Amino acid sequence: MSDLINLSLDQAFRLSNDVLANNGFCAAHAQAIARTITRGQADECHSHGLYRLLVCVKSMREGQVDPQALPTVTERSAAIVAADAHRAYSLLAFQTALPLLVQKARQVGVAAMVINNCFHFSALWPEIEAVTEHGLAALALTPSHSWVAPAGGSKPVFGTNPIAFGWPRVGHNPFVFDFATSAIARGDIELHRRANRPLPEHCAVDDQGQPTTDALAAMSGAMLTFGGHKGSALAAMVELLAGALINDMTSMESMAFDNGVGATPLHGELILAFDPQLFANGNAEEGARRAEEMFAAIVDQGARLPSQRRYDARRRSEEQGVFIPRALYEDILKLLDK
């Protein structure tokens, strides 16, 4: 008996959607979430794939996620669209506010989407790709729970604080990166714990501030940022732009609000969109040529563009479906029994 279960993308989507609907999510939320989770699995981002159904439902059952609240979208200014998620998950708020973000970016060149009051469990690259599909560049930031110590310290202050960026390309998948400013993603620590594997070095300290490769010890101590003081500075920037600036919770506040439940973080998100036509004063094609020359110089020397592995996985998954551990599949099926 294989330890892996094979699901088509359609099966993965329907399984996700059924689990969510069966746990009280309204159709709009269930579909938005199922779509994103299926995309994560298709791209073999395992910590953002079907595994996230466990986190998503647990947070809804034990935490304070509203599975039905619909987002309110308002125009804050010619350049800012704001979406209040009313303590539901973030994805539907993003989806609902996206058309206005695109419109504003085209009108004034740079525009921002502010999402407030959202529970957040998803990778940022699906949103980045959604913006680049409109021919815009995009930058997205969000805090999480305070699991990560600042450079020079050993007590958690920052979240894993991802930074994601995208650049639209004609005839190619967009240039997209999406990485945690922590040395390792929180979801990866959880996967290491489940698999009983040691963490890489330099990712975490235990609750005494000593370096550790034990996933459980790391979870009760602090994670570290990537890239020393530079990664730490970027993590702080994420707290400031996607927390303080938009007057929503920092990772410390989100952690305090969670109060030990271990649910998904509640906070905000900031997404910036940039219109190449306006920024290049009508010469976006010339700008695109400069970008393509740089991409060619990278791949021609045998180096990879950031999302290449994901795009390769996506092509495979579209042909063969996805493969998930049987134990995970069984854990997910249990969510169909309320």
Place this chain on the structure above:
Amino acid sequence: MSDLINLSLDQAFRLSNDVLANNGFCAAHAQAIARTITRGQADECHSHGLYRLLVCVKSMREGQVDPQALPTVTERSAAIVAADAHRAYSLLAFQTALPLLVQKARQVGVAAMVINNCFHFSALWPEIEAVTEHGLAALALTPSHSWVAPAGGSKPVFGTNPIAFGWPRVGHNPFVFDFATSAIARGDIELHRRANRPLPEHCAVDDQGQPTTDALAAMSGAMLTFGGHKGSALAAMVELLAGALINDMTSMESMAFDNGVGATPLHGELILAFDPQLFANGNAEEGARRAEEMFAAIVDQGARLPSQRRYDARRRSEEQGVFIPRALYEDILKLLDK
């Protein structure tokens, strides 16, 4: 005889201004540049202090810097102000366009300054501080010359591509960071070469793609990014946002344009400004409180905020003046003889 020369900040400014004026810079450029160089020295950013006068004058004498051209500032949209530097140094263009950037950020919440056609040799933090003085948050990016290999490669594609960010604080110096996405700054490599000191490990490869700590070998090979593939992704983002997006030269193009002269890069710069009042829907004070709680959690555990060393140096320099190596001082004095 001391190997260090002590200059008051006023003396350092006047020396810089005299050197620049004596080398053909008009008063507006000489003052803008001298002010920034003096601030770099005062903050003990040695590679952006008085040493830069050598680079600045060399680039003007041997390269194609226009020491007199005044910038043209235009409003591109409600959110974008564009400054064409006409192949002069960038600082005067920034200074001239700043009032419009501030006005636009206050009106629509997020605004961008695009500087095109500028030679660029300066740190970004003086510009970041200038934006935060108006109560705005700021993000600045610029490419340089292609000295840095992408992750997984060994041939230069990226510049040292700094990212700088600032957050305004009431009653405190602003939270500011400014770092190269390369593992070491180009100016620091030059300082290592001048001092005949080995580079830190993992900063560079030689022209055969092999790791090196020799500054000269690094200069003919390639520098590496900080933080592996994440730093490399950020370096690419800087090329895309502050190159392709604003239709100005990437670091590769700037290097090709330089054609072996070794002058300062010619390209563009992107500065974003964010108004906390608009983003926080009028609750900027509440957002500021969240930020201050995070800063307290960092410093209370004995960790440092990013610019603390610079601010400490600034206070010292205001009292005692600055100290530079006698050899550097003598090199600078030679620039007074045309």
